[in-house]
Amino acid sequence: MNMIINNPNILPQDGIALYFEKVVKDKQLELFYAALFNNIQWENERVIMFGKEIITKRKVAFFSDPSISYRYASKTKIGMPWTSTLITIKNIVESITKESYNACLLNLYHNGEESMGWHSDNEKEIIVNSSIASLSLGANRKFSFKHKVSKETVSIELENGSLLEMKGSLQTHWWHALIKSKKVTDARINLTFRQMHTQK
Numbered sequence: 659m660n661m662i663i664n665n666p667n668i669l670p671q672d673g674i675a676l677y678f679e680k681v682v683k684d685k686q687l688e689l690f691y692a693a694l695f696n697n698i699q700w701e702n703e704r705v706i707m708f709g710k711e712i713i714t715k716r717k718v719a720f721f722s723d724p725s726i727s728y729r730y731a732s733k734t735k736i737g738m739p740w741t742s743t744l745i746t747i748k749n750i751v752e753s754i755t756k757e758s759y760n761a762c763l764l765n766l767y768h769n770g771e772e773s774m775g776w777h778s779d780n781e782k783e784i785i786v787n788s789s790i791a792s793l794s795l796g797a798n799r800k801f802s803f804k805h806k807v808s809k810e811t812v813s814i815e816l817e818n819g820s821l822l823e824m825k826g827s828l829q830t831h832w833w834h835a836l837i838k839s840k841k842v843t844d845a846r847i848n849l850t851f852r853q854m855h856t857q858k
Contacts, residue, residue: 668812668814669803669812669828669832670810670812671805671831672805672827672828672830672831672832673824673825673826673827673828673829673830673831673832674823674824674825674826674828675803675812675822675823675824675828676822676823676825677814677820677821677822678754678820678821678822678823679817679819679820680817680818680819680820681750681751681754681793681819681820681821682747682750682793682795682819683819684819687795687818687819690743690746690747690795691795691796691847693743694743694764694795694847694849695766695845695847697741697743698719698741698764698766699719699738700717700718700719700764700766701717701718701719702714702715702716702717702718703716703717703718704733705733714772715768715771715772716765716766716767716768716772716774717765717766717768718763718764718765718766719738719763719764720735720736720737720738720761720762720763720764721737721738721739721740721741721744721761721762721764722737722738722740722760722761722762722854723737723740723760723761723856724737724739725856725857726760726761726783726854726855726856726857727783727857728761728781728783728784728854729781729783735763737761744762744849747793747849748762748851751791751793751821751849751851752851754791754821754823755789755791755821755823757788757789757791757823757853758853759789759791759851759852759853760852760853760854760856761851761852761853761854762849762850762851762852763849763850763852764847764848764849764850765847765848765850766845766846766847767797767799767836767845767846767847767848768845769797769842769843769844769845770797770799770838770839770840770841770842770843771838771840772838773835773836773837773838774835774836775835776804776833776834776835777833777834777835778829778830778832778833778834779824779829779850779852780829780830783854783855784829784852784853784854784855785853785854785855787825787826787827787829787830788825788852788853789823789824789825789853790823790824790825790829790850790851790852790853791821791822791823791824791850791851792816792821792822792823792824792848792849792850792851793820793821793848793849793850793851794816794817794818794819794820794821794822794846794847794848795818795819795846795847795848795849796818796844796845796846796847797818797842797843797844797845797846798815798816798817798818798842798846799815799816799836799837799839799842799846800813800814800815800816800836800837800839801813801814801815801816801822801834801835801836801837802814802834802835802837803828803832803833803834804832804833804834804835805831805832806831806832806833807831813837836848
């Protein structure tokens with residue numbers, strides 16, 4: 659199924675996904691991309707799959723307010739302090755979604771061969787049904803949703819400077835994935851802003 663043009667929610671049921679085109683302008687895009695690509699302490703992600711540790715080609719970084727950590731794929735991440743660039747970007751995202759975020763997971767995909775399989779952002783540390791806002795910098799990439807029961811799929815191309823907000827019951831009813839593509843040779847940085855429980 660293709661995106662319904664006249665409906666701001668690109669999903670037909672069971673959750674909300676809002677797509678905002680070009681929320682960051684070209685000159686600012688270049689500055690943000692360069693600052694993040696060159697200055698973030700990127701690390702290859704280590705995940706446990708079928709009892710074995712796998713090192714992904716994709717690189718990640720996690721930033722947050724104090725006292726926030728989360729665990730997935732048998733690994734615990736502790737948020738690093740916000741950089742000035744990330745705070746500027748967070749303010750832009752919050753002004754669009756009218757939400758507040760206390761954490762951000764960054765992903766660096768070097769080319770279209772690096773992807774993300776079907777999953778839901780449903781770790782227990784994430785506030786249930788909260789807004790998750792995903793900003794894209796760099797190469798355009800295909801992003802797809804798949805309904806967990808009907809298997810219906812909805813796909814969209816995430817453009818450079820665009821924002822995708824996911825909220826409501828979306829994570830309960832849908833998987834999502836970043837699709838692999840041999841045609842994409844440029845890198846993409848994805849910033850996923852989240853609302854997470856603070857640790858006591």
